[in-house]
Amino acid sequence: MSELKIYNSYTRQKEVFKPITPGHVGMYVCGPTVSGESHLGHARPYITFDVIYRYLTHLGYKVRYVRNITDAGHFEEEGREAEDKISKKAVLEKLEPMELVQKYTNLFHWAMDQFNNIRPSIEPTATGHIVEQIEMIKKIIDEGYAYVVNGSVYFDVKKYAASHDYGKLSGRVMDELLETTRQLEGQDEKRDKADFALWKNAAPEHIMRWQSPWGVGFPGWHIECSAMSTKYLGPQFDIHGGGMDLQFPHHESEIAQSTICNHTAPVRYWIHNNMITINGRKMGKSYNNVIKLTEMFSGNHPLLDKAYSPMTIRFFILQTHYRSTLDFSNEALKAAEKGLKRLWEAYETLQKLLPEGTGEKPGDPQLDEKVKKLLLEMDEFMNDDFNTAKVLANMFELVPIINSVKDKHIPASALSQPTWDLFRRYFKLYLEDILGLKSEAQQEDGKLEGVIRLLIDIRKEAKARKDYATSDKIRQQLQELGILLKDEKDGSVTYTFA
RNA sequence: GGUUCGGUGGCCGAGUGGCUAGGCAGAGGUCUGCAAAACCUUUUACAGCGGUUCGAAUCCGCUCCGAACCUCCA
Structure with a gap:
């Protein structure tokens, strides 16, 4: 089997993945700011990294997956009124900040569960790590790369850039940065426009505030991720993930802070997922084109023709490579x-097929080879920077084979027993364990099952005496209730819920 | 304006030099009392113009168009 290769945003190329500690992987993913409801755009990174987490686990790594909850609000607009995003909204909604945080955190967790995302190993909150953040800022000041002004602390980007590669991750050069950074009011405190806040002095009306060596205030945007990743994964860890829109300034600043503080580059492999677009535009608050996840699931949004289930969205996302935009x-x-x-029904059929007459030797060696190749290729595709789109394409190529065996167009003995075993094993492994898809059929209650079976029997009797009016009526009315009957080749009848 | 990344058939999307991607939709057929499903066959591509090469969607140049980042953002 080939080695796992990952596209590293930092070096802009695919690299063979080698963990720092053999057998173990430390992975940090930027989590949500819980100041509002999650939208479709949020589904992408968490599903992407869930699959990465699942795949690494499948490869045998023990993965510590850390994903933070940003509950300490950033500046609404740096330089203007230093308002805390979360506390501002809390006033509007007449809620305690932490009440708001809890509400949206719960909603976020609910959505993640709907998507069948495995919960991270550690989910630290920014407010729970103020002490660590203050300690880190102190260290950066001691190192001489931060300065205090009026109770705020800023990172000295210019000084850092003189000896380090500031801008490498995001492909920016320092001179341009100085010129192109937007001029904002009240930036006088900063020595340089490119500097960013580590700690911000809190105005009296600012609700979320903490005591620090520099006065009462709150942490800057970037420091939480550095503090928490260092605490739980160490000064240097394997994978850091997040959306492409976080590359600059967030991740660039994380690198700078951590490098000064810990004297080592914090991350070995940077992985960034691309955006979900809507009419060619990124989905985001500033564009006013956001579809919340609750709206996706209910269909209750002007842009939606209908409701889309969590698994449909998961599948939709996985059909595209994570570094491409998805429209x-x-x-x-x-x-x-x-x-x-179609894929899921074939999968269920495959699990139920009990191939008879299969032996060690395939009846159709060519087909047997083809099936094996399509299955084993899926490992190669995942190893090539997690190409879930190609994995799914191969699965679809195998669907007609499953259905043909079911309908007896192809004898089960065409494939050898070992190939059948591999077939079943890989479909389960990939669909359920790695891609994280699951059945969305409602939990059937035994009574309903019994009633449907009874109707199927009555219909069968009607058909036997060619009373098609009755048999069609049963089929038609069940269909209106969302229960689809299928007459199988062998005379049996199966049903699915629409 | 700067930086970066893209433009693939009706729609969505794989694909980094030669080998049918795949899904959905469309067309024809098989099966079926009919239907649905399934299976078989099948139409429509690589933004434009040059160049490199035996050979390019894939490499290079130019043009046009779009997006992301430079401000909170997944």
Whole structure:
């Protein structure tokens, strides 16, 4: 089997993955700011990194997956009124800040569960790590790379850039940065426009505030991730993930802070997922084109033709490589929904097939080879920078084979027993364990099952005496209730819920 | 304006030099009392113009178009 290769945003190339500690992987992913409801755009990184987490685990690594909750609000707009995003909204909604934080954290967790994302190993909050952040800032000041002004602390980017590669991750050069950084009011405190805040003095009306050596205030945006990743993963860890939009300034600043504080580059492999776009535009608050996850699941949004289930969205996202933009449209979502249904039904068929007459030797060596190749290739695809799109394409190529065996167009003995075993094992491994898809069929209650079976029996009797009016009526009315009957080749009848 | 990344058939999307991606939709067929499903076959591509090469969607140049970042953002 080939080695796992990961596209490292820092070096802009695919690199063979080698963990720092053999057998173990430390992975940090920037989590949500819980000042509002999660939207479709948030689904992308957490599903992407969930699959990465699952795959690394499958490869045998013991993974510590840390994903933070940003509950200490950043500046609404740096330089202007240093308002805390979370505390501002809390006033509007007449809620305690932490009440708001809890509400949206709960909602976020609920959405992640809907997507079948495995919960991270550690989910630290920014407010729970103020002490660590203050300690880190102190160290940076001691190192001479930060300065205090009026109760605020700023990172000295110019000084850092003189001896370090500030801008490498985001592909920026220092001179341009100085010129192109937008001129904002009240920036006088900073020595340089490119400097960023580590700690911000809190105005009296600012609700979220903590005592620090520099006065009462709150932490800057970037320091929380550095403090928490250092605490739980060490000064240097394997993987740091997040959306591409976080590359600058967030991740660039994280690198600078951690490097000064810990005297080592914090991250070995930077992984960035691309954005979900809507009409070619990134989904985001500033564009006013946000579809919240609750709206996706309910269909209750002007842009949505219908509701889309969490698994449809998961599948939709995994059909694209994580570094490509993914364009939202009803047409694309509906296509994903149908495709997933077909794939999932074939998967269930495969698990139920009990191939008879298969032996060690395949009846159709060519087909047997083809199946094996398509299955084993999936490992190669995942190893090539987590190419879930190609994995799914191979699975779809195998669907007609499953269905043909079911319909007896192809004898089960065409494939050898070992190939059948591999087939079943890989479909389960990839669909459920690695891609994290699951059945969305409602939990059937035994009574409903019994009633449907009864109707199927009555219909069968009606058909036997060619009373098609009755048999069609049963099929038609069940369909209106969302229960689809299928007459199988062998005369049996199966049903699915629409 | 600067930096970076893209433009693939009706729609979504793989694909970094030669080998059918795949899904959805469309067309024809098989099966079926009919239907659905399934299976088989099948139409429509690589923004434009040059160049490199035996050979380019894939490399290089130019042009046009779009996006992300430079401000909170997944």
